[in-house]
Amino acid sequence: MKKLAFGLLIVAAISACKSNSDKKYLPIYGSKQAVTKTVDGKNVTDTIYQTIPNFKFVNQYGDTVTKKNLDGDIYIADFFFTTCPSICPIMARNMLKVYNTFKNTGDFKIISHTIDPKHDSVPVLKKYADKLGVTGSTWWFLQGKKEDTYSLAENNYLVLVKKDNSAAGGYIHAGYFVLVDKQKRVRGAYNGTDPKEVDQLIEDIKTLQTEPDEMIAQ
């Protein structure tokens, strides 16, 4: 009996150890800056990470969407247009899988930016969302000034993609799904046309959802 209890203890210790080392922490992308501030008379050094700047777009319901509307959410950003015949249907098929996995968790959103705002008006986006089977406010299709969308894409969301691949231009057409945490920091980019990478994205969202609050401190 004693032996059994001892055995159990060892198993427990091993498994505890294992689950600890298995714990994943997703990298934080973008520039960082160390700042020293005084808290309770002591100097504390903090790292400030690059975050997504404010933006203003309109969604498929005609409602204005700014950065504030994503407060408290983990979200994915991507870029598409409704008449794109090549990779967009593949991206939509893969994004639907992510949508269906998380649409009932309260802290998750998808924002798909059209890069063809001239054609993709609010009614066009609404029709597209309806046909895809997207309802409610988990997945927004956003429309705005083309320059704003491009600048946000290239200077913020797709920074890490740019670094990984030095060829100029075209990232916005490359079909990436960019994962952003509740602090609006980029935590990953996944090839939206590759089902394996999209499965990884789903796992990484689950990891982000369990990220404890102290990591969130800025």
Next chain:
Amino acid sequence: MKYKVAGLISLLAVLISIVSCESEADLDFKRYYSAGSEVYQTHCQNCHGAKGDGLSALIPPLTDSLYLKNNQSNLACYLRSGLTGTITIHGKTFDDKMPAADLAPMEMAQVLTYINNSFGNKLGVITIDRVNADLKSCK
């Protein structure tokens, strides 16, 4: 006895020729089908999906055998000129646009043979001759 043997042999010969004839057609089908699978992957799969299941209400599935059967001689024209307007597939309407596919008639025959016999469809071969004839009468 002699006659019996001769009869048996000739029967055998007839049988063999039937079997080899069949396998000739079979071989043809296999050639079309496997080449068609490649064409499908490069030109159609992004929209219609690996299992021919389409994409929600945006892109129709290729699993409606009845629709395909009723439109056999139009399919090559759909590929050459694209397809627009409202169509009904499995009782659901679709009204988006399929762009024209840049395919040679042989590739059309191959890919059409492929979808004719995949995703639960069993509609036989569409030969290059058939495609050429169908293309002449496109509207």
